[in-house]
Amino acid sequence: MSSRCGSARGSVLLAAAVLLAGCDREQRRFSEAPPSASPSEIVRVSALQPGPAIIASSSSNRYDGNAYAISQGQRLYTWFNCAGCHANGGGGMGPPLMDTTWIYGSAPAQIYRSIVEGRPNGMPSWGGRIPNEQVWMLVAYVRSMAGLTPADARSSRPDHMMALPGSQILVEPQR
Amino acid sequence: MSARPLLLGCVALAGCGGARNQSALAPEGPVAGEVASLWWFALAVATAVYLATVGALAWAAWRARRRAARGEATDPARDHRRMTVAVSVGGALTVVILLGFFVRDLAAARALRIPVTRDHVKIRVTGHQWWWSIEYPHPDPSQRVTDANELHVPTGIPVLVEVTSHDVIHSLWAPNLAGKKDLIPRYVDTLWFQVDRPGVYGAQCAEFCGHQHAKMALPVVAHAPRDYAGWLARARRPAAEPSDSMARRGREIFLSGPCALCHAITGTPAGSRVGPELTHLASRRTLAAGTLPNGKGNLAAWILDPQRIKPGTAMPATALPPADLEALLAYLGGLQ
Numbered sequence: 127m128s129s130r131c132g133s134a135r136g137s138v139l140l141a142a143a144v145l146l147a148g149c150d151r152e153q154r155r156f157s158e159a160p161p162s163a164s165p166s167e168i169v170r171v172s173a174l175q176p177g178p179a180i181i182a183s184s185s186s187n188r189y190d191g192n193a194y195a196i197s198q199g200q201r202l203y204t205w206f207n208c209a210g211c212h213a214n215g216g217g218g219m220g221p222p223l224m225d226t227t228w229i230y231g232s233a234p235a236q237i238y239r240s241i242v243e244g245r246p247n248g249m250p251s252w253g254g255r256i257p258n259e260q261v262w263m264l265v266a267y268v269r270s271m272a273g274l275t276p277a278d279a280r281s282s283r284p285d286h287m288m289a290l291p292g293s294q295i296l297v298e299p300q301r
Numbered sequence: 302m303s304a305r306p307l308l309l310g311c312v313a314l315a316g317c318g319g320a321r322n323q324s325a326l327a328p329e330g331p332v333a334g335e336v337a338s339l340w341w342f343a344l345a346v347a348t349a350v351y352l353a354t355v356g357a358l359a360w361a362a363w364r365a366r367r368r369a370a371r372g373e374a375t376d377p378a379r380d381h382r383r384m385t386v387a388v389s390v391g392g393a394l395t396v397v398i399l400l401g402f403f404v405r406d407l408a409a410a411r412a413l414r415i416p417v418t419r420d421h422v423k424i425r426v427t428g429h430q431w432w433w434s435i436e437y438p439h440p441d442p443s444q445r446v447t448d449a450n451e452l453h454v455p456t457g458i459p460v461l462v463e464v465t466s467h468d469v470i471h472s473l474w475a476p477n478l479a480g481k482k483d484l485i486p487r488y489v490d491t492l493w494f495q496v497d498r499p500g501v502y503g504a505q506c507a508e509f510c511g512h513q514h515a516k517m518a519l520p521v522v523a524h525a526p527r528d529y530a531g532w533l534a535r536a537r538r539p540a541a542e543p544s545d546s547m548a549r550r551g552r553e554i555f556l557s558g559p560c561a562l563c564h565a566i567t568g569t570p571a572g573s574r575v576g577p578e579l580t581h582l583a584s585r586r587t588l589a590a591g592t593l594p595n596g597k598g599n600l601a602a603w604i605l606d607p608q609r610i611k612p613g614t615a616m617p618a619t620a621l622p623p624a625d626l627e628a629l630l631a632y633l634g635g636l637q
Contacts, residue, residue: 154613156608156612156613157606157608157609157612157618201615205563205573205575206562206575254557254558254559255558255559255561255562256559256562257559257617257618257619259617260617285486285487
């Protein structure tokens with residue numbers, strides 16, 4: 127009797143432990159040194175290289191799998207008017223960001239450089255304007271649009287594209 | 302008798318003191334007055350009902366004990382009859398009292414109708430995580446004023462506040478002036494109040510809206526009508542020109558650094574509406590939506606590391622060399 131009682135208590139404790147493990151969500155870091163102030167190694171933005179090709183930079187963005195940072199990146203994307211040229215990822219005046227073939231590379235360090243330095247034919251240089259950690263948040267969001275970050279950290283479409291706030295129904299296109 | 306219950310009672314009562322400028326029990330206008338009188342009415346009726354119920358219970362218990370002590374015989378049929386009468390009367394009285402509440406409530410709602418037909422002032426408040434954007438509309442676009450984190454209203458005239466939200470649901474509550482009104486994204490609602498006396502009243506976001514919900518306050522400054530006109534005229538002026546070379550350098554730093562990407566200062570190229578408007582920053586009472594009293598030291602702390610003061614705020618930390626920070630503070634401190 128007492129052993130059965132003990133095993134029941136054990137399984138309740140085990141279930142509680144399993145449930146509690148679910149409480150360990152990702153960390154929201156509000157103030158921290160940016161993942162890296164700027165990529166230190168050479169960032170290649172062209173596939174054309176003399177000699178044997180060197181594989182693109184492997185440095186990763188610490189925010190890549192962080193849902194909070196990606197959602198912040200999504201807000202910044204609108205606030206800093208990235209949508210003005212790239213629309214909601216589909217592109218417009220600027221190239222689309224939903225595909226994975228990018229002119230200057232889709233690795234985190236390459237995107238970082240593209241934002242900070244700007245690129246010919248229209249991409250402004252945002253260095254010194256957007257703080258480093260926010261650039262890295264934008265990098266994470268831009269990569270999430272292309273499906274390059276873990277799916278469980280991706281944010282949903284922005285509210286303004288929805289028929290009703292909080293819904294998942296897209297606005298009917300104007301005919 | 303121990304002193305502890307007495308002490309606890311004192312502590313609880315001390316909590317009722319509170320700030321007079323942020324209390325629904327210190328109404329400063331007809332709207333809040335109506336709400337407060339409704340509350341006092343409900344308190345009086347509830348107190349009377351409570352005392353009557355507890356009194357009847359005590360009396361019944363006392364009578365039953367006296368009967369038992371005297372050894373009187375009970376008559377179940379008579380008791381049952383009396384119980385039926387008592388319960389019927391009690392039920393009927395409850396219905397009458399609830400009807401009384403209903404009528405009183407309807408009367409209050411009638412008195413609180415939005416006075417669109419009367420002369421009024423219209424102001425628009427938009428909630429953001431975690432600050433307030435305030436617009437003073439005018440048919441002439443050049444006369445419109447956009448401000449932040451401080452609501453200025455005239456006394457003696459209805460103020461219609463159109464409320465909406467930029468991100469999540471917030472709620473505006475100035476207890477001395479009116480009840481709460483939710484700020485809902487993509488939906489404009491109207492809250493109105495009228496202030497009787499000039500003064501500064503506290504308002505607060507009253508709907509949980511994220512990490513810094515508690516640090517989303519809004520001082521409401523009520524001016525006498527003539528002072529209000531003067532305030533509005535000052536608010537319409539573009540930002541003050543920097544007075545010395547230090548402040549001019551500060552303006553350069555503001556415009557060339559990350560500040561201008563989010564904040565607007567009228568009269569300069571900075572026109573972003575992502576963060577609070579700073580055109581008349583130095584004349585505000587508080588910083589960061591009521592988080593800190595406005596002052597040079599607090600402003601410096603806020604610019605250098607806002608995440609330490611209000612973790613989660615959209616404002617990022619800005620690393621500035623001391624000389625640049627000093628210049629920026631000189632510029633911002635001159636934005637009267």
